[in-house]
Amino acid sequence: MTLDACTSPPLDISNLLEPTQTELARQGFVSALRKHVMVNLSLDMHKDYVTNVKPTCVATHGPESVTPRDVKNAMEKRLLYRVWSSLRYNAQEMVWASVQGVVERALPKMNELAKDAADTNPASGSLRLNPNLEIPKYVSALDVHLMPGCYHTEYTDDDVAQGAVQFAGGDVFRGGFRHRKGNPGGVAESIANYLKLKHPDFKPKRILDMGCNTGKNLFPYLDVYPEAEAHGVDVGAPLLRFGHAMASHENRAVHFSQQNAEGLDFKDDSFDIVTSSFFLHELPIKSIKAIFAEAYRVLRPGGLMVHMELPPNSEVDPYYGFYLDWDTGPNNNEPFYAQFRNQDVLGLCEDVGFDAEQCIKLLIPNYGSFGLENFKDFVNEQRVAPKHGNGASWFIFGAWVQT
Numbered sequence: 001m002t003l004d005a006c007t008s009p010p011l012d013i014s015n016l017l018e019p020t021q022t023e024l025a026r027q028g029f030v031s032a033l034r035k036h037v038m039v040n041l042s043l044d045m046h047k048d049y050v051t052n053v054k055p056t057c058v059a060t061h062g063p064e065s066v067t068p069r070d071v072k073n074a075m076e077k078r079l080l081y082r083v084w085s086s087l088r089y090n091a092q093e094m095v096w097a098s099v100q101g102v103v104e105r106a107l108p109k110m111n112e113l114a115k116d117a118a119d120t121n122p123a124s125g126s127l128r129l130n131p132n133l134e135i136p137k138y139v140s141a142l143d144v145h146l147m148p149g150c151y152h153t154e155y156t157d158d159d160v161a162q163g164a165v166q167f168a169g170g171d172v173f174r175g176g177f178r179h180r181k182g183n184p185g186g187v188a189e190s191i192a193n194y195l196k197l198k199h200p201d202f203k204p205k206r207i208l209d210m211g212c213n214t215g216k217n218l219f220p221y222l223d224v225y226p227e228a229e230a231h232g233v234d235v236g237a238p239l240l241r242f243g244h245a246m247a248s249h250e251n252r253a254v255h256f257s258q259q260n261a262e263g264l265d266f267k268d269d270s271f272d273i274v275t276s277s278f279f280l281h282e283l284p285i286k287s288i289k290a291i292f293a294e295a296y297r298v299l300r301p302g303g304l305m306v307h308m309e310l311p312p313n314s315e316v317d318p319y320y321g322f323y324l325d326w327d328t329g330p331n332n333n334e335p336f337y338a339q340f341r342n343q344d345v346l347g348l349c350e351d352v353g354f355d356a357e358q359c360i361k362l363l364i365p366n367y368g369s370f371g372l373e374n375f376k377d378f379v380n381e382q383r384v385a386p387k388h389g390n391g392a393s394w395f396i397f398g399a400w401v402q403t
């Protein structure tokens with residue numbers, strides 16, 4: 001395929017994914033199943049806890065001393081929890097299975113289209129891959145999120161398969177939650193708009209998303225800060241190829257590079273925002289510290305490190321702590337999840353040199369569903385963020401670098 005780079009943007013790579021009616025029906029079923037598990041059954045399970053489990057937990061451990069682990073030990077004996085957990089696990093596996101055939105059929109054409117985009121760079125972005133990059137063990141040794149092949153596996157030359165599986169599977173995963181379907185950038189949209197309203201004089205020139213996956217989270221930053229240069233790093237080459245093709249189609253100049261965020265090749269003091277989302281909880285603490293040290297190094301004075309993550313145990317009640325920790329270990333192949341949620345996240349920032357006075361930690365509403373006026377009220381401290389859960393709000397933390 002030869003693209004006329006001067007006149008038309010490349011085709012939308014995601015449009016090459018053409019599910020049959022049967023596949024669409026299956027995907028719809030999986031989205032609905034996930035919603036049933038994550039909303040209806042979750043509510044029933046919480047009721048079961050409050051009515052039948054909490055009183056004993058409180059009597060045994062004391063009202064202020066119940067831990068997420070105590071809740072887990074008690075809930076694991078409940079039939080409803082076991083049904084919920086089994087259904088959730090199976091729904092998670094079905095997410096990827098429901099898109100695999102679609103991706104396999106479209107793969108040769110998608111690979112070709114992504115290669116053309118990489119060769120011609122029609123949106124003036126870039127794609128730098130490093131075939132010699134050592135994939136960290138916490139990615140290579142297991143299928144995170146139960147996704148076969150994880151983030152990095154390559155099956156053919158110029159392979160985009162894992163990027164396509166992430167993209168299409170992501171829509172099935174979020175599909176039951178209508179305000180999030182098709183909007184994987186909801187986190188970044190919320191953070192970027194928060195920064196713009198809260199810090200109108202802050203005008204970032206270079207933005208880095210670590211663990212960027214297919215890079216969709218950089219688009220909302222470019223919407224809010226159109227003058228900025230956007231960079232995304234990830235260890236998974238197929239994700240970056242797919243992401244670069246999508247960005248090219250949307251005429252977004254995003255610079256993708258295959259790097260381990262623990263050791264970046266960017267210069268000191270070269271970014272104004274270093275961000276990440278749904279990233280840190282998949283890493284061992286040693287790696288998080290290395291990544292924060294890199295963020296501190298590459299940020300300019302006056303720059304901001306800001307991460308979206310699951311709220312730590314210190315911010316939530318023991319039941320919600322237990323509920324969030326479900327993803328740990330074999331349930332969703334995220335072995336560091338619970339350990340991360342037990343950290344003092346601002347302490348981790350201070351450990352690498354950020355000033356305690358410059359640290360931030362807060363819950364912000366999801367911009368797309370909260371509404372602009374409500375969002376402004378939130379920024380002006382006239383309104384609080386909705387309770388965390390199912391994408392209604394995001395826990396963010398990080399730190400400014402002193403000027």
Ligand SMILES: C[S@@+](CC[C@H](N)C(=O)[O-])C[C@H]1O[C@@H](n2cnc3c(N)ncnc32)[C@H](O)[C@@H]1O
Nearest residue numbers: 151211212213234235236259260261277278279
């Ligand atoms: C759960 S995904 C998060 C994706 C995206 N940030 C989002 O919000 O949807 C974690 C991403 O981090 C990447 N990753 C894991 N370890 C990494 C590392 N050390 N350096 C760079 N990327 C890494 C994975 O390949 C994966 O794409």
